[in-house]
Amino acid sequence: MPVSGSKRIMKLIHTADVHLDACFSSLAMPARYGNRRRQSLRDVFQHIVQRAAAWPADALLIAGDLFDHDRVTRDTIAFVIREFESISPVPVFIAPGNHDPYTEDSPYANHNWPANVHIFDKPEWTSVSVRGDRLRVHGFAFDGPDISSNPFGQLTIPEDSANTVHVAVAHGSERSRQPADKTDYAPFDAAAAAPPGLAYLALGHFHSTTPVTGEFDTVVYYSGSPEGHGFNEAGMHYHLEIEIDEKKTGPNAERVNVTKVPSSRVKYVVETVDCSPFMTTHQIVESLRAYAKSEALPLVARIVLAGSTSLPVQAELAAIRDAVENDFEFLQLHCRTKALEDYDMLAREETSLGGFIRAVNNELRDATDPARRQLLERARDVGLAAYRNECLAIRGIEDPAEAPAKMEHAG
């Protein structure tokens, strides 16, 4: 056991929300990229588990949502079990969350887990002592997609356990940090959930690394997911390495040291590129390549080409994507450039074309529904192109052979 001078350090690794075997359909990326993303999550998870053995940690805390219960495969469960076995005797504590609840048909209940793995299996606080009662880990499990009774606020730490470090691992939504776009599960207030005597509360559910502070002594952290799962989880993700000085007395903030360790293997980014200054589409390609090279990690990128330009960006979009996609782990390229088309000037013309543009402009003026506006704007572009004997690329056709022959009706 590492001892530094008069210190005796308890080392913990905290992660959560790995979501092994997650589905990436919301990214609308081809299935092969989904498989790569899932493999990446496995790699990240493996790295964290092996880090627990190499450091070495006194315990690995997993605060829920280790996998997606509805989707996890037997192969993944076998992989997880094998990984945990490989670091034995480092104890692993799992507090099942809303995505991997402890139910009758859960892999937690239906597989033989190694002896060093402790899975909390009740929706109430229970605890396990390790390291000769130097460390006591408290935790509870979700017993369904939503927990039947919320145990937050019911944890008590015995007063006569001065030589024991108490930590808790759990899954739930801390009300003050609840993002507006995320559903709350087992909501709680940190002050009520952090009783005196609890040195560290390892939380899961929110996917970004978030410390929770307040009028309480316990150090509380959401570790966040170790790698993003979509464009709404852009940027670097981390796992946490916690060091607790067992000998030191006083506030936990002084004896508990939390370090964010980057864990992402890829980085999700959402960027908008202004194409107005570019004179050729090649400059757009170069700009995208430079952007990809400027990042240390492979990028899963959603890039929107915007701005006003006379370049045929929409028509050349597939070519631009083909040119740069090897520089990215995955690239979604959208064209939102505005052609330097003066619709109001066209609408002044006393021609049928002018009448057509006027009619669409009038409708656009009254349309508030974004879908309706999108339809009208597209109809205007398509109609104008047809009047000019041009054929705009059809969105949704990815194979050029499916596109209509151009200029068939010239003249």
Add this chain to the structure above:
Amino acid sequence: MKLKKLVIHGYGCFSDREIALKDRLLIVAGPNEQGKSTLRGFVGDMLYGQKRSIHQRLYAPSNSLRKPWSNGCLYGGSLVYETDDGKVYEVHRNFDRENESTKVFDYRRAADITSQFPQLRNREISFAETHLGLTKDVFLSMATISHARLDSLGDDNDLSQLRERLLALVDTGEEQHSSNSALRILEDRIKAIGNSNARTRPLPSLRSKLVDLQKESAAAAALREELFHIESERRAKSDDENRLRRRKSDLEGRLEQIDLAGRAQRLKDAEALRVRINEVTQKCFAVSSARDFPIDKEPEVQRLQNLVVTAERQLERVVADRDKHGASIALERDSLGDDANHAFTEVDEAAEERLTELDAAINAVLERMKPVKEAYEEAVAALERVEAKLEALPDFGKYRANPVEWLNQLANSFDVAKTLRDEEREKLAVIEKKTEALKSRFTVPERLFAECDDFLTQSRAYEERLRDRDSSSLELQSEIHFLESRMSEHERRVPLNAFMSLMCFLVGAGFTGLAYYFDSPGVYIPAVLAAMGFVFFVSQALGGVTAKGHNRAKLDRAQDRFDELNSETPDEFALVDSMMKEAKCATIRELEALYDKYREDKAQYTVLKESYDRQYEAVQECEERVVQLTAKLQDTFAGLGDTIEDEDDCRPAVARVMSRYQAYRDAKRGLREYRETVAAKKAQLDKLQTELNGLQQEDRALSLEMRQFMRDNGYPKEEMHDSALAALRSYRIFSAQVRQRRGRLDVLQEKEGSIAEEILEAQEEVVRQRKALAELLRPAHVETAEQFHQRAKDARRYIELRTELKGLEEQLSAVLRGESMDSLREMVARGGPVGDAGPDSVDEIKEKLERVSSDIDARIREAHSLQIALAERTSGARPLNEIEEERAVAERRVNELELELQATSYAMTLIEDVARDKHAKIAPRLARLAGEYLDEITSGVYNELHISRDLKISIRNPDTKAIQDEPESFLSKGTIDQVYLALRLAMVQAMSGTGESVPMLLDDPFANYDNERLERAMKLLSRVSKKNQIILFTCRDDVVESARAAAAPVLEL
């Protein structure tokens, strides 16, 4: 609009160049690269500027392209132009981005009027659009005709091609792209996206793929469920296997315990067996006397004993039969009585058969007679009814031909005539209605235009006069304003001058008084100055009064002239004004359109009127024909006993007469048929009566004979039957019964003898069997069979005891298992205490052990097969995630394609609507303008041109005076050139929102024309330029020569 002068400070290759332009046709000649296109661009840029957006100050490429080649030149220039209302404007532009400016001046007043025009957000002043009513793009594309456009028409002068070009110009302002071509592109786009019928196109194919993926997703979810169940089952099997293994281990332990307890038990069992053997040996000894008894004879003894009993019982039964038989014979003899004395001879079968035949034949004849008689009576009654009916009908027999045929012909002719008449009447009504509608439509215009001999001339004069009057009125208004301002100036200055003169006078008088008083000559100087000031201000005041009077007079005159101008209404003004007022037209152009419409309606009315007269005559002819046919039908039907009320009654009358004729024919046919039937039935009835009489006579003779026969045979009941045949049948039954009783008595008597013989045989059998039994019992030393059986029982008991003894010894041997009792006893004594091995025996435990082992094997096999099932199901199945991710991609693409489809469809609908409206709106104006141009170009040969709402061209043929929809048939190629030019010019004017004449810029349009055609074209342009200014840019000498020949001015670059 007419361009008057171009002043180019710097623009492309031009610098400090001034070009005066002619109002009509001007040829700008010069070799290539001399700046013809630059000059054309200069005109466009001067009028509309160089911006490419009306929102932002974004410059078109021309801004950088047309920068002056020479350094130091100002990038820009000025343009002077005159509008149709006679006003002249001068535009100054600086195109330099840093110092960009645009100024518009009233040329005649030299006033800056820039602020009078709207300014766009790109800071452009939209004076040209205000004047021309055309946007920049439309002006540049429509007012500029290059050689490529005219030349491509070439010799292939097809008006449909012209129409296509017109459509394109109306739709886009260019000659190439029309709404139709846009719609075709959009149609292709929709086809490329794919509708529901095109399964191979992207959208339906993706929709189909989406459905497949949804199914695959559902299947994957189901598979996941299934795998979970299989996995659970496999785990259950594995758990079961473990449980069974524990059970097996338990059973094996129990078996060991049982083995330990087994030895003690065996010793105990052996000792018990030994006691039992001793007991059995004692019993065996007690019955040892029966050891040699012939027990094997016991079945034979039993058989013979049974035979003796059987023989005795047989004897008793036969004796009982003999007594019963005797009683039956006595009873049978009593029942036969006296009948035993009669012979009861058999009836002659031939006679009975004949009698039966006769009876049947008589009944058959009677049955046959019954329907014949009924038919005969019915025929007679029907004949009487038909005769009565025939008397009531007209006698159609006097007509030779078939009345149905000629009546139908007559009725059909009448119907045809009537239908024809009704159709003609309807046509007449339709034409009348159309005529009325048309007439009501142009009643008001006719009243308006009837008094006006030459409305078109008058309207043009009116327009010119109106323009002049407006111009004069504006000038007078300016003058009045000027004079009024001058008068107010004078009014303001005269009191001031008077006051100043008074002040000067007082000051001068003061100084003069002081000079006189002090006699100081120096003081006279200010007095003189004051006097001069007095004189000056007095003169100013007087001048002001005079000028005021003069201006008043001028103002009154100007006001009078202005009033006079506004009040004067020349006759033609009054007429046209009253027409406009009555027609509620705001402008003369609307009145002209009304006039065009009136002329068109009037021509149509004339055609309809002629059509009405022709139709009226046709109706009259049809009416007469109907009346004639009605009279003829009435005469004909009177002869057939019917009358026709009116023409609508003709067809019912024909039906009535035809119905009567049908009844007449039916009655005649019935009369003939019923007469034949009555005769036939009568003959048939007579024949059957004769046959019946013969049969009845023969039946009576044979019946008497048979009755005598029965009486002779002692059957008195014959008299009880009316029919001889029935009596005969009764006799036959009775005689058979008597014979049957006699036979039965004979049989009983014969059987009595055989029973006596059976009794003797039974008695002998009893004796024989008793003897055989006694011989068999003698060797066993017993007298009766019962004794034999008792002895045999003892012998069997001995054998059983011996067998038991042997079995016990074998059991003892088995329990000892080769050991002796002593050694076993010793081993038991050596062994410790025995644990509880449960209630089951060793075999039971072994059996359970086998069962458990077998179950374990079965579980292993089942778990293995489930493992295989898991592998089989998961192999090749795609993960749910992969499917759903692919589905998400497909959904996105479907949504995008659906948006594309909707947007394209929507664009198509809008384009169709807008183009249709636009074509319909522009067609009359275009037709009127093109007609005017064509009239001028062709010197009045072709003066009327019509353009339909879909821009189809038709021209009045001067030979036939008719409007023809396919004018190619009578127009020469040259004329079609002229038509195109007229249309092309008219199109520019028609597109103008203000009606201003638009100057035309032609860029070498006659590149491939031969001399003759060139000369003709030049004359044509010369004529057209009377209305529209034309600037023709060319590099060709022959064009220049041709222009000079046509007296057109030429500007050499």
